[in-house]
Amino acid sequence: FTEDVEARFKAYGWQVLRVESSEDVDAMQAAIEEAKADTMHPSLIIVRTHIGFGSPKQDSPSCHGEPLGGEALAATKEKAGWPQEMFYVPAEVKEHFAAKLDGCTANEAAWKALMDDYKMVYPELAKELEDRIAGNSMVNLTALEAIFKDTVKNATREASGDIIQVLAAQLPELVGGSADLGPSNKTIMKTGGYFSKLDRTGRNIHFGVREHAMGTVLNGISLHGGFIPFGGTFLVFADFLRPTIRMAALMGIQSVFVLTHDSIALGEDGPTHQPIETTMALRLIPNVSVIRPADALETATAWQQACLNKYKPTCLLLSRQKLTVLHDYAATIHENAHKGAYVLSPAKNEAKAVLIGTGSEVHLALAAQAKLAEEGVDVSVVSMPCWDAFDAQSDEYKESVLPAGVTKFAVEAGVPYGWSRYTGNENNVLGITTFGASAPGDVMMEKYGFTVENLVARVKAAL
Known part of the structure; x- marks a missing residue:
């Protein structure tokens, strides 16, 4: 070397x-x-x-x-x-360390005395410091959802960017940036300034094209305490981050990874940038919360959960393409999205099957539900943004969402491997098992089978 x-x-x-x-x-x-x-x-x-x-x-x-x-x-x-x-x-080793104890006790007493004085002179700042070190973050979910009251359609990466602006005001402890993809990841706090050796007050961090180093910095900030650090890049580049995500999971710390361009629908950048296997690979890491929201409202809940996940890292998987904001389901999303999976659209009659979708494919599942209903087949649609959150729910709740004895069929623009834990087998999954290609996002989804017609046919074949 x-x-x-x-x-x-x-x-x-x-x-x-x-x-x-x-x-x-x-x-x-x-x-x-x-x-x-x-x-x-x-x-x-x-x-x-x-x-x-x-x-x-x-x-x-x-x-x-x-x-x-x-x-x-x-x-x-x-x-x-x-x-x-x-x-x-x-x-002599025992004696050396035993002699340290009195000094440690004195140092702790001096620190407590300093903090007591600080509380008297600056009570509000002292309370903020204590709350930040303890991780007592308060996120107003209703305020985040309200951002989108007049929004018809946007990409979840755009929704995340809007949410970050509001969170920056709610949470002074929020700091972060991107691996040179800030405008694409939508991770820039517009009023946060930029951290540098000349300005230590800036809340935006220029990490440069170095995802692994970015993840390491996030973990260091999280270990220090008093901050909620986030870092952004494309989802496919999570492979560069993987060692630091794994370390965050091992240590049980609150690093937030904003991973955009979450499927083949990102389009013309082609297979080098299309995360075919990446979502499932992240789910395989223990103690990591992987959240793939279906729209802006689920993205609000995803960010709330990331800010409350004190003892595990969170990966937010966000779309490049615009998705309809599910205003008709707003109350259901508000009440249930944090549970990881929930019945978004129940069957009008007895469900012959349950359609499970994540991210942009939830919209495909809803369209297929409508088409199947026209053909006399009633199905319910479950949105499952977060596997680990759902797995943590009670058996009774899980049964209410995915009832035994009812056919389950999942749709996600990624590898199907692993979905059998919910569907019973991998035949009941519409996914992708090859690398993508270079074409506009809507063309990509059509060519790789993510269409209403194909999903309807696959579900009917599974019944």
Whole structure:
């Protein structure tokens, strides 16, 4: 590995320090203090280390990929002058840490005294700080929904952008940006200013074309506390984010990933940008809330849930194409969308089947419901924006949405694999199992079978 890491980080404008030996504790401590003293730059400390230091396998790959083994472990302890005990902590280590306790207690008391004084002088700011650190965010869902009272049709990415403007006023803790796709992701807070070394008050962050770094920054902000961080890119580029999404899930932290252009309907950018498998891949990560809203109103609930999900990351999957705002179902959406799945449009008579849709395909399911009714086949339509939220509901509620003994059929512009958990088998899914192509979004949906006629035929064949 020959990259000049020091030169690269200096070019970024970082403070770069070197410690020549990982065993030089004094030099390490001095470097840390020097880094803390520089309040104008991030710091990188480069340390020369030896893998497996002090063992017979030092500087060999085997001490990274396998245990030392009894013989090598005994030799390492002998070289260090330690007794051959299975678990051993030197007395001086115990004494060193025991001596820290009094200082820690004093530091905590000093911090509490400072906070008590701060509360007396700045009671409102102190309350805001406490609430932000505790994650006590309040989101007015009705206010978010009201944004769209006169909107007939818009893309859910556009709806998200409008919601962000209102949330910016509701939640001073909201900060974020995009991986150089702000105008496409609709993630710019219009009155938020831009964070930089010259303006630390800006709430918009220019991440540049570096999704992985963006996700890492979001996780760092979330771990610090007091903020709700979000970052945007196209859904297909979630693969660049995947390690950071997984880390957020492992740590149980509130990072929000705004992922737009959520299907083949994005059109002419073609298969390189069309997320065929990405939605399902994200759902496979434990402790991640993946929400694909059907319209602006479901998008409002999705953002509310993202701001309330304190212990898991949220992925918001949003459309490029415009979708009709489901005003006729507004009350149902308001009451139920947060449950992950709900009966959006019940059958007029006894349902012969349940049509399950997510995102833009909910509209296709509603159109198919109307067509099937004309042909004497009554079905209900379930909108399922969020699998994990639905799975967390009671058995009684899940049965009311997806009753046993009734045929279920799902439609989603992505791979069908995994839908059998709700439909019983993957034949009862209208999805896509190939890469897309380059064409206008409506042409793409038609050519790949996402039409009322095809869905109606598939549902009738499943009955």
